[in-house]
């Protein structure tokens with residue numbers, strides 16, 4: 189009973205389409221505002237900070253961007269799916285602590301700790317999702333609760349096990365060197381040392397973009413964020429999609445946690461608090477709509493890049509780093525206003 | 539039971555539904571067969587939406603039986619109903635506004651080509667062609683569906699259901715928020731769907747939208763049926779009287795006048811004649 193009525197041949201292009209210029213197409217993309225912002229910030233710091241354009245400094249900027257950017261991948265997909273995860277920051281610390289504490293206490297190969305951490309972190313993500321689905325409470329509240337619980341457990345368990353606020357160093361344990369290659373090594377690019385997280389970041393952004401734009405799962409992510417009721421009514425598994433998105437954040441949290449473990453060998457149990465907002469800022473600067481249903485992973489990556497540039501640019505410009513947060517807030521404000529204007533204009537002329 | 543081939547596509551018998559201690563629906567019988575339009579009419583709060591949510595699989599009925607092609611069913615999700623060929627177009631839950639037309643068209647039934655990839659070329663082309671078949675000439679299948687008019691959005695949802703092989707199409711007040719002309723367009727698609735052999739269940743509170751397209755009429759009042767007639771058994775006047783108790787006829791007549799100048803379809807002409815009738819008998 190498909191296509192009972194034959195329509196006109198679809199190959200004929202619509203003459204009204206020809207009028208849309210490539211510039212319009214670019215303007216319509218969610219990451220357009222962020223791209224403008226990135227160029228502006230880049231030019232600004234190139235002018236005020238001499239060190240900014242040196243290859244080594246730029247590599248440092250990229251490293252800072254990647255540590256936020258990897259998390260922003262999961263957080264932006266979740267935001268497009270219409271939800272927040274306030275536990276994302278401390279979850280990174282939890283993942284790192286699980287790997288180090290388990291491996292150290294049981295004297296296991298670190299890779300075993302890495303695997304256990306993956307399972308535990310994904311379980312936390314699934315729990316966030318399930319709690320959200322079962323209670324029907326806003327994800328803001330549910331993950332605020334898990335945020336506090338994880339933050340408390342990180343400190344409590346670490347102190348109970350090690351008698352200290354940091355985990356014991358795992359530098360000399362089996363598997364450290366090989367895992368370090370994967371999670372925290374340097375790659376030589378034409379004489380410049382670039383952290384491997386930068387490449388992982390780009391890979392994750394690529395995968396996320398592919399999922400969003402080319403796969404059925406991506407269609408579902410946009411739909412559950414844009415109008416969950418409509419999505420459910422046409423047969424989209426809303427609960428499964430949202431739980432999957434929370435687990436996506438957890439996966440990114442695990443990866444970031446592993447980077448911490450193999451970059452520093454010990455983990456400070458109090459770390460991570462406050463980072464959840466930084467990830468959200470990256471996603472929002474990148475054009476993700478706070479209300480869901482709109483945005484892109486590339487945008488979030490640009491957002492993270494802006495974040496990294498400002499974070500390190502202030503240092504290279506030899507300003508007081510206390511101003512970083514001020515800049516962050518100002519940028520967030522500008523970015524959301526620009527996004528709003530761009531989107532309104534596009535929708536009106538569509 | 540009857541032979542599945544003869545059994546109506548959808549049949550409700552003595553169906554009832556409670557929300558806690560609110561009795562939303564009682565003793566409802568309803569049939570919808572292929573190539574027929576069954577209209578469900580009733581005032582606000584009469585239980586129309588509750589009824590179609592049962593048919594659509596969003597709610598489960600508490601009393602009575604629900605049969606699809608002669609087989610009793612109790613759906614636990616809209617997906618189950620869709621798999622049995624029952625597609626529902628909700629007025630407020632029809633589309634995802636920020637998503638492009640083609641993504642909306644295939645939402646929940648995406649065409650894939652391995653590795654989880656969607657066949658985007660196919661989906662864009664098909665969406666455009668199917669919309670053209672319904673008489674909607676899309677400028678760009680990439681435009682957010684929220685930028686289409688209300689009537690066009692309803693039509694995308696209807697076209698989608700028809701394309702995916704729905705045997706029964708349930709429409710919850712598809713004309714309620716529309717202007718006269720757009721309502722006429724949607725009514726035309728209802729007739730088109732009927733002619734394609736679908737069973738259509740059309741919910742409305744407007745008897746003048748229902749009468750020209752309907753074959754059967756179920757009138758609900760405060761959760762109970764107060765009339766269940768075929769078209770032969772009821773005149774437009776009787777239907778209107780049952781619905782509105784003969785009130786507000788003048789206002790309706792005005793609305794219908796506008797419908798004629800607006801669309802000029804046969805249905806609208808028929809409506810207008812009825813309106814004249816009403817004026818005289820008033």
Ligand SMILES: Nc1ncnc2c1ncn2[C@@H]1O[C@H](COP(=O)(O)OP(=O)(O)OP(=O)(O)O)[C@@H](O)[C@H]1O
Pocket residue numbers: 557558560561562580581582583584585586587588589743
């Ligand atoms: N989820 C619910 N919980 C409790 N009561 C409900 C619920 N949904 C509907 N009702 C009640 O059931 C009755 C029937 O509601 P329903 O939505 O089916 O009416 P309707 O005929 O669709 O009305 P309208 O024309 O306004 O859409 C109303 O009295 C309504 O208040």
Ligand SMILES: [Mg+2]
Pocket residue numbers: 586587588
């Ligand atoms: Mg209703």
